[in-house]
Amino acid sequence: MPDEEVILENATDHQEVPDHHQNQELKARKLSWQKLRRYDSLDLESRSFTAHHGHASKGAEWSVILHLAFQSIGIVYGDIGTSPLYVYSSTFTKGINHNDDILGVLSLILYTLTLIPLMKYVFVVLRANDNGDGGTFALYSLLCRYAKVGLTPSQQAEDRDVSNFELELPSKRLKRASRLKSKLENSPFAKVFLLFATMLGTSMVIGDGVLTPCISVLSAVGGIKQATSAMTEDRIVWISVAILICLFMVQRFGTDKVGYTFAPIICVWFTLIGGIGVYNFIKFDPTVVKALNPQYIVDYFRRNKKEAWISLGGIVLAITGTEALFADVGHFTVRSIQISMCAVTYPALILAYTGQASFLRNHHHLVYDTFFESIPGPLYWPMFVVAVLASIIASQAMISGTFSIIQQSLSLGCFPRVKIVHTSARYAGQVYIPEVNYLLMLACVGVTLGFRTTAKIGNAYGIAVVFVMTLTSSFLVLIMIMIWKTNIFLVISYVLIIGSVELMYLSSVLYKFDQGGYLPLAFAMVLMIIMFVWNDVHRRKYYYELDHKISPEQLKEIAVGANFCRMPGLAMFYSELVQGIPPIFNHYAANVPALHSVLVFVSIKSLPISKVPLEERFLFRRVEPKELNVFRCVARYGYTDVRNEHEPFEGLLVEKLKEFVKDNFLISQRNMHNNNGEKFDINEEEFDDGLANGENGKEEVKQVDDQEKQQDLLDEEIEAIDKAWRWGVVHLIGENEVTAAKGAGIVKRILIDYAYNFLKRNLRQSDKVFDIPHKRMLKVGMTYEL
Template sequence: MIFFFFFSYMYIYTDLIVWISVAILILLFLIQRFGTDKVGYTFSPILCVWFVLIFGIGIYNTLKFDLSVVKAVNPKYIIEYFRRNKKEAWISLGGVVLCTTGCEALFADLGHFTVPSIQISMCCLTYPAIVLAYTGQAAFLRKNNELVGDVFYSSIPKAIYWPMFVVAVLAAIIASQAMISATFSIIQQSLSLGCFPRVKIVHTSAKYAGQVYIPEINYLLMLACIGVTLGFRTTAKIGNAYGIAVVFVMTLTSSFLVLIMIMIWKIHIIFAISYIVIIGALELLFLTSVLYKFDQGGYLSLVFAAILITIMFVWNNVFRGKYNYELEHKVSANKLKEILDDTKFCRIPRLALFYSELVHGIPPIFKHYAENVPALHSILIFVSIKTLPISKVPFEERFLFRCLEPKDLNVFRCVVRYGYIDVRNEQESFEKILVEKLKEYISDDFWMSQRMLNNDEEDGEVNDEMKQVEEIKEEEALSDTEDVKEVEEVKGQEVVKREIGEVDKAWNSGVVHLIGEGEVVASKGASIGKRILIDYVYNFLTRNLRQSNEVFDIPHKRMLKVGMIYEL
């Protein structure tokens, strides 16, 4: 009977802790929409208190129990430890690696904070506090080795036990916050490289462009964390999963660093081999240790990694296939002129923005639209919005225009380029900025073509035999030439004014956003694997994630979708 009540009490107690953890997780994910900067400013004082406390407790325990533990920095003790324990020592490395968890988040945090701030905080506060905390716990265990299972809380002086308990819980929450922010940053960069489905990126800081919030990922992470908490119920299995994730990150980072050393830094091969032998061997030792606990919760990280890799592979593979299809079936300039010159085709005095992934040429979906709707707006702009694998694109270089021949068709190509940390200006509408840049392009393009034309005429008219005659008549013709230039400049200004006036007229009449929604299906002769990849996995992702109009905040009242089926 006593054992029954004991185990019932323990079950209810554990169950209560699990549900409290779930409530904390829900609260943590709900506040993410306020932004990394606001959450960070709220948590920073707590984190500073945490490091100061573990720093002080570490010094206190070291001085009180056993100052000689500082001798542990001597590497001979770890060698003796492995000699005595052999396999058990190797297995224990899986628990030792948890002492370094959190360091991998520093790389992702570079997108949220400046490099000097991370260097100063790590070297002056974080690292010394952690080392002294573990030193103090080691000194405490020298006198109380029976309390090894609960050494952290047991080593806290009784006078500050409960304040430290509260701060420790808050510090654990903050550590989770750092990993959430890192996830947002990684997803954003994957999206910019075309390796992840469309999700909405919300920039939460005007000062730090790397601080982002992704609603879909936030809530998916919340559900995953709640599921893991309710499924595992103990920190032992979660720790094993986290350990495998951390060591894999370190090992992969080192592997890529070797490639950077050889291909980019071009350092001597001896240094690269030395790095592999020393650092690589150490990391592989830790990796084999954590993989030993694969069946004790460690499989979770690899399952999540496999799911993400599958999503990224499917999206990137089909996305590139669709893009190549559009490239092969794009509408030529002659075909475009033929479509617009058709007597049955009418032009409406409005401005249309036709969105497409294709950077070069007219997408095939336009031909599909023209065949079914024999009417088009007087100013047509094919817009491609691209995120480049660089941090920022200067505003003056963001919009690249080109006028499609013949110019009287008023059809333009526009590539809008963003860096992966560029923040869109939400104070001014995208279409207004695009129209202003179009008018600048029309003016600059006209005067550029005029200067090239004048240079060609001068080169053709002036030859070696006539140079002396031209020099004699130069002074007499100077006044006439200036008059001609003034007349040409006035005419040119009238032409530019007329073309810009057509753009303004179309802009004032109204703007419509035409979005090509191409449905991708596997071709009739495709293999079963390709059918599953395209018809089920890819289309499932496209149906359940944001469409392009939601990502770029296109007004619904002025939006028109054009559908077409692509067979890959």
């Protein structure tokens, strides 16, 4: 095959090629010959190849882990930590009918906190991180790497050679895992359903990001009613709106030091609610410790029947923000979150809910303002201030999480192009999205003004929380079977225990659909429509380009045409097509019959991993004939990687291109030192020893002239690239207009001509997303009839 590709990341030392003595030249380069394999996957569908390495988890010192554990308190636990503000008032919406009902609800809270956040998330779900990153998208990316469930056919065999890509898999129970994997890969419905579930999960978390600021701030500000009767509901609502607007306006400054700033406040918060809980427990009713007996749960349901089931929608608010344990793990480590949860958050919450239950045993009539009424007089104002600060912090955590989720969705082609602003040079995960920030602000203000009370918002809040938890459990079961290859009895136990509890809570929150529960589903529906429209047309465009791609033979005909001229400079032609040259280039060549001296077709590709190391970013291939100086490059990014912002993209690409040319040359020289019948992948030490002992000496003497000619050609090619680089780089951007093909149905016309094009016109263009300099950019337009 005339076309060759070299995987640059497998070259361990990139040094300049000396001008003399080929043996020294080959030994000095120290290439890892066994890893330099030649696949032709830029044109072919991905096949199975054995990877040479897996991802090894990096250990961290205990001092670092404890440091991160402290920081995580300020980032992760704001939401679940502020739940004591409103759980009892949301549970007993019709008052307390029996004194033992308090014990039943406390027992439910204690066991729910233990089962879901502690057992499920801290000890099970956190293990399912994707090279340190978490969330619904991370679970989906794990499945995409293990099974071919992605809907866009851009997979390549070389993807598995990226150091973060390969999964370390145990060897047992392969049959069951292989059977499930085969069913997923061969079922179009399963692929669509997995993507749909991922979109639903991300949409629900974004809905959570809207509701968390509303309910947290409104609950905290509402505490001022206990201090003055002049504070009406309207004033509380407007004060909450003002705080929310200020919260969203400061988002542009980023969250670089948010952990250091917020962790002390949340630590004070947990200390205060835990201490007040102990005080109330001792002062009012220590016998509430009886709630450890689950019999009180059974009695609670016997007494209240349907009302008890409905009240589960309030109890589930005790675990709001639990998904943040998993979603924010990328900022910290699994061990640090486990330590902070077990040592600080869990004990403080248990003490807080127990103390409030002790207080309520003697003050049934104060259930609607349990939190602030149970605070000892001297601590009221300090507690009020800390509560407002803690509620703002809880809101901040979910807002930041929403930005991260949308950043991840972009890499799947599941969200319209938006501007991603990286607010920290040290922490890649800290991002800010201007458009989304203002839409969230408008949504939060609208919800606060429309619902006005925490009880109504709580009905909506519960649905978003439980939906995400249920979807996480569903993905986790697939990972247990296919990737972890867990014992089937443990999988069944997980489904029966965790799954049944979550389904019970889900059924309860759905009962309040007409009392505000429709809100997160409405948010999710709008977001799902946007995601579906964008993803569907994105895939249609990709298949169109794949079907109409330009072959190397067609490119050669274009380049050697009589009316086609070459001009100095280097051109980068951007597209999303990985498997070939996009059809828009033919459109460009037909209208501008000139080609730069060096042309690189750059495909921006997102891998289903969080990060791609910089040295493994580029994958090159030469387009024959060699004298054309035309190359194809796949620039690979993970879903949390920064694109063209903090890295010198142009310079890096040119340097890697020169390394590719040199590596290609050395491989051809390597082949010259082997007999025709010898295997290519011989041991490097054997090769070096052979050179030292004078083997193949005659062949080297005979080939020295050819080698010198090849070396001259290499020098000329490197100089041509350098010269083109000095002349300047031109960025050619394909701006594809899409329209429904003639004869298309009305649904397809609405989808493409109206919905997609409306989103495209009102959002960022690709040059703004990738920060391409306008002075050196040329847009090439073409209409695709899909």
